[in-house]
Amino acid sequence: MNEAITYITGGESHGPAMTTIIRGLPAGFTLNVEQLNYQLWRRQQGYGRGGRMKIEKDRVAVLSGLRNSMTLGSPLTLMVQNNDFRNWQKKMDPVEADVSEKVRVPRPGHADYPGIVKYGFDDIRNVLERASARETVARILPGAVCRQFLEALNIRLYSHVVQLGDIRVPRIGIEEETLRLADASDLRCIDKVVGEEMRKEIETAQKEGDSVGGVFQVLVYGLPVGLGSYVHWDDKLSSRIAAEIMGIQAVKGIAFGIGFDGACLRGSQYHDAFDVSDKRVRRRSNHAGGLEGGMSNGEPLVFDAVMKPIPTLMKPLESFDIGTLEPVDAHKERTDSCALPAASVVAENVIARPILNALIARFGGDRWEDLKQGIAEHD
Ligand code: EPS
Secondary structure (H helix, E strand, O other), rough: OOOEEEEEEEOOOOOOOEEEEEEEEOEEOEHHHHHHHHHHHHHHHOOOOOOHHHHHOOEEEEEEEOOOOOOOOEEEEEEEOOHHHHHHHHHHHOOOOOOOOOOOOOOOOOHHHHHHHOOOOOHHHHHHHHHHHHHHHHHHHHHHHHHHHHHHHOOHHHHHHHHEEEEEEOOOOOHHHHHHHHHHHHOOOOOOHHHHHHHHHHHHHOOOOOOOOOOEEEEEOOOOOOOEOOHHHHHHHHHHHHHHHOOOOOOHHHEEEOOOHHOOOHHHHHHOEEEEEEEEEEOOOOOOEEEEEOEEEOOOOEEEEEEEOOOOOOOOOOOEOOOOEEEEEOOOOOOOOOOHHHHHEEEEEEEEHHHHHHHHHHHHOOHHHHHHHHHHHOO
């Protein structure tokens, strides 16, 4: 696997800041920093979040890699401060913190238990601070950077919530225009009536001290044919997108196109027949979600991903004390009851990087102008 653009994130949820260093961006691209803030803002809008979202107003600081808004080809360092650090500094200061009060009861479904076993910790806080989905602030940023390159090439990314608990948006053909409605809904639901049912479901779960998960869908329009690879398994666009999506906290699965529903179809029903008219190659359906042989095939790229319900519960499940091994109820912390809309915005952004990497692999990527020209010549 040889990826041009890579990144690393750093940051604990209640530490000083979330940071990202992005390596390998093409030079000479004018980055719109306010658009990065816009994607951070979108991530914070979903219904079902806990008290933390009232504390944080995420804004990015650029520390390297840009000059007069132009990418230099050098590492782009981005930082978002955690406002909540001021309330946690006593416990979370990187140099001198009071670590006497320990979290000792793991939450089923969280990274707590395997995390303390892995590193030999006796305080679950050392795990939960980094396992927290606050990290998606730092993960959305490389995506939000790469999507600006894609948008300059007229490649458009969308996401919406298609299922929350057992409440589903009817699966009918969706037009690109309709997908824009998701941004007007704090549930990211394009159907108002279904959205209100979703809201009630979150409220009921909240009242019961419980949480809910669901399914979001991501769609990408305007990809050229042949991005990715059929030659190497780890260069498949599908592999790279799946890795990116499975890296989002609480995501348990991804399915391209009609996904698992394809299991009950025959080949003659599943595969997307060609439809060539006016010298344009199209398909009669898009069951494959725009990917064949690990490459884009010219149809919109479509996938669903499932997010499990958040594991921190106000009415906790059975657990145990890691010191005494005595059974006790799981640890409780302030929590969200549903983070599905946020996860959908994160997913929509993070996949921009594997797509841009696939474009660079095909058309070159030291200079933005060369990449743009390479793609234009291909068209
Ligand atoms: C999270 C717990 C909550 C969420 C957090 C993810 O934070 P806190 O413990 O401070 O209330 O709000 O998400 C964010 C802070 C964010 O920006 O998305 C967790 O345990 O994963």
